[in-house]
Each structure stands twice: as structure tokens, then as C-alpha cells.
Amino acid sequence: MKARFDIVKRKWWFFGLSLAITVAGLVIFALFGFNLGTDFKAGSRVQLQLNEPVNVGKVRSMLNDIGLSVGEGSITVAGTRGDIAVIRFPTTLSQAQIAKIGAEEKKDFPKSTGDTVDTVDPIVARQTSQKAVWAVLLASLFIVVYMAIRFEYRFAVSGIIALLHDAFIVMAVFAILRLEVDLTFVAAILTIVGYSINDTIVIFDRIRENMNVAKPRSRGELERLVDKSLWQTMSRSINTVVTVLIAAVMLYFFGGQSIHNFTFALIVGLVSGAYSSIFIASPIWVTWRSRKLPKSKPAESVE
Template sequence: MNFKKEIDFVHISKYFYTVSIILTIVGIICLSVFGLNFGVDFRAGSNVDITLSKSLTQNEVQPILKKIGIDEGTSITPGEKRMNIRFTEVLNEEHDHQLRAEIQKLDSTASFEVNTVDTEMAKELGKNAIYAVLLSCIGIIIYVSIRFEWRFALAAILSLIHDAFLVVTVFSVFRLEVDLIFITAVLTIIGYSINDTIVIFDRIRENLRFAKLKTNEDLVVLVNKSVNQMLKRSIYTALTVFIAALFLYLFGGESIKMFSFAMVIGLVFGAYSTIFIASPFWFFLKSKEKNKKIGKTS
């Protein structure tokens, strides 16, 4: 990939900001209307993972649940020699034994893994997940402010919130399950995105040391030059991790499928925000400072 002509990221960023604002508004509407499809980790209920010697269909299992009397609000997700059954209520011991017995009539070698979360535990897990994301963002603000300056920190956090929110929006629109694995994916995306952003910010700071900035146009040239210098590195790094995550999604097990999918879309948003959101926003903040200084000296 050979970029012979430098791209003017600062001036074209307004188009990407428009796209991001539209996506954010759509996301807010979707979250308000649909909410999130919380997994058993964040709401009371039981989750039953069944390992089978042959594949069973939903039509074969649904009558069993109806017979036992536990089909209300139940979702069945069949897979290759696997099946997941999620109950919105905690599965009691009697129903657990009946379910195992009925499934084993269809497949005698079936093995079961039952995860149960009560109401209090679900609330606690939900709060801890929010705290984990907030603390990571606060830690990033402190780290970037110390290593660089507060403008870099604000630009980095805007980029990270943008990435995390759009991933959440995708999961809301397509009604994908949000569980602790999803939170792990979001934190991983935040970690990857801040690393990519820091690399470009480091180049901006390095170029800033030797630059003689007299006008905003000089600052535009500096930001564009810095991003263009690191563009190939950002794209190649994102592409490498993206391919790995994509193959994990396509060929990995059911247990990591949603993690891999969140990583795939998060990597795309992360590369996009690093290049088109973070650096231009830092330019916006820095140009405001320069304009104030010019106003004082004039």
C-alpha cells in the first residue's frame, strides 16, 4: 500500500464527524426503543449449555420444555453438536432433573453445564461491569494527561466512547446477547484503540517539538503529516488483528463467537476513530488555544 499523496484528514474530518453523529443518534434511538438483550449474567435466570453427540433442532427440544412446563420466555440456540437453552427464571432442582432426563432420551451421551444467576447477583454484576468501563476510562484520562496533555486525553476518551458506544449499538440493533464476555470484548477494544491512538499522538507530539506554528494552517499541516506518517502502520496493525478476530468468529467455538464478533466490529470502529476522530478533535482543541493567544497579542 503506497500513499504517494498526503490525505488532508483535518479538512475531511467534518464528513466523518457528521457520519459519527448520525450513527450516535441512531444508536441512542435504538437503545431507547430496543434496549439491550442482556444475557443471564445481567438478569436473573438459568443458562444451560448442552454438549451432544449429534445435532438437535429447536423443534425437537421445544416440546420437551412444554411438557415439563418451563417453555415460558425460553430461548433455544442450536449449534453443531451443541445447544444453549436460556431461561428467564431460575431453574429449580426438579425441572433440572426432568430436563436432563428428557434430553438424554434423545441423546444418551448429552452432558450439561448449568449457570444460574439470582436477582441480586445479576444487579451486582451489572454495576461491576459499568464500574470496570468507567474506571478504565478514568485511568486512560489520567495516563494520557500525564504523558501528553489534557487535550490529547479528551480526544482519546472521545474516540474510545465513540468505539464502545457503536459496538453497543450494533448489539442492540441485532439483538445480540450482552454478557460478561461482551464486557471483556469492550474493554479489549478500548485497550487496543487507546494503543493505536497513542501511537499517532506520540508522532504529533514529536513533530510538535520541531514545528514553528504561526497560523492554524501550520497546525493543519502538522496533524495531517503526523497521521499520514502513521497511517500505514495503523491500517496494517488493525488489519492483522481484524483477520485473526474474523477467523475466530468464523471457525471458533460458540463460547467465544460473540466475543470475536464484538472484536471484529470494534477493530473497524477503533481504526476509523483513531484516524478520523481523535487527531482532528485534538486539532480543534489546540486551534482554539492558538486563536486565544493570537487574540491576546493583537
């Protein structure tokens, strides 16, 4: 694929776009925090299989009748036919309260086939949160070690910055849209990390191969070499992400409500991962690496 513009020379535009999205997410997070699921905070999640279109007002009225009230947005509709009501309580329900819900459900919704209750206490929620953070950090650490051994430390640091960029972008989108963060979200982040670093390594490999053929002696030569490498791998990067995106989008629309947030995180992360591999990781590396080289006059785009 021929170069249509100089990617490296426009790096600050790409850095600025990523920074703007991340800062917006951090502001939302600082003001409102994440919309945490029951995996990460104490509480109970009750799923009612009503076998009829869910009327949120009627479900709320049922809960009020037995002395249980929930806030706005705590009742959501699930299922391919919209016949499942999912209720989230900020506190742990007792067995007596669960029994009341079951009895009232049978009375108000005769077609109902029962409920499923998931409860998480504060200790388990805290341990789950800690393990999720450690999973992401350890995965990132091993990736840094691998890349430092295979390439050099500058490639490793640039790659990990791109990975953190992808994680922050997904978290920012979830914070802005107030989507629920649960264990499937963590699984999506780890999947995105693996995909993104694979694409980044392919590009870094091409840069290293081109440097072995013609070692750059100035900043301009290095920038043109990186641009050339990026455009040589552009078709592969685009074709790969489009192929995976097709599968992720199909899962989003036809995979069911239970994996809805997981697939949405994948879609955002796949796009962000392709973007960071091309427009973030390599420009960071060339900015860092070129400090040791003398300046040169601007040159035309690489063909």
C-alpha cells in the same frame, strides 16, 4: 505514505458518520434495550449436549411436555457440529425442574450426554452489571490520567472521547443486531479500549514531535501539521489493524460458538478503533487546539 486528501478539513463528515451509527444504536437501545445474557440478568441457562443435529422445534416440544415454555429466540444452536442446544430461561429454575429436563432429555434424545445448568439470581446479576460498568469507567479514568501526564489535557480528553466512541459503536452494533451481551462482551470492550488508545498515542506522539520541529502559528499550519502526522503514521495504523483483524476473524470462524460474540465485538471494535484513532481523536484535538490560533488561508494537501 503520501497524503491523498485532507483528513482534518473533512472531519465533520467523519464526525457525522460516527454520530449516525451511535444515534441509531441509542434509539434501538431506548426502544428494546440490550439482549442481556444470564450474566447480567436473573435466570437460567441450560446447555444440552445432544450429540445429534439440534431440532429447535423438537427441543421446544420437549420443554412444553414438562410445563416449561420459552419465547422465540430463547433456544440457540451451538457447537462445531450444531449438536448443542442452549436454552435461556427468564426465571431461575428449581432443582425439580432441572431434574425434569434431564429426564425428558434422555427420553427424547437418546444420544444425549447430559446437560449443564448456569443460574444467576437477581442480586448477583445486579452486582455483575455494576462491576462491569466500573471496570470500563476506571480503565478510562486511568487512561485519561496517563495521557494528561504524558501529553496535555486536550490530548487526554480527545483520546477518551475516541475511546467512548469505540465503546458506543460496538454497543450500537450489538443493540441493532440484538446480539447477546455478557461478560465476554465486557472483556472485548476492555480489549478494544487498550488497542485503540495504543494507536491513538502513537499518532499523538508524532503530532508532538512535528510540533517541536516546527511550531504552527496559525490554524491552517496546525491542520496541515496534523494531516502530515496522520499520513506519516497511516501505514503503521493500517498494517497493525489488518494483522490483528486476521487473528480475530480466524477466531470468529474457527474459535467455537462460546466466543462467537466476543470475537465479533473485537472485529467491530478493532475497525472502529483504527477509524477513531485516525479520523476522530486527532481532528477533535486540532479543532480544540486551533481556537487559540489565528485563521489562515486554505492550503493545498500536505505531501
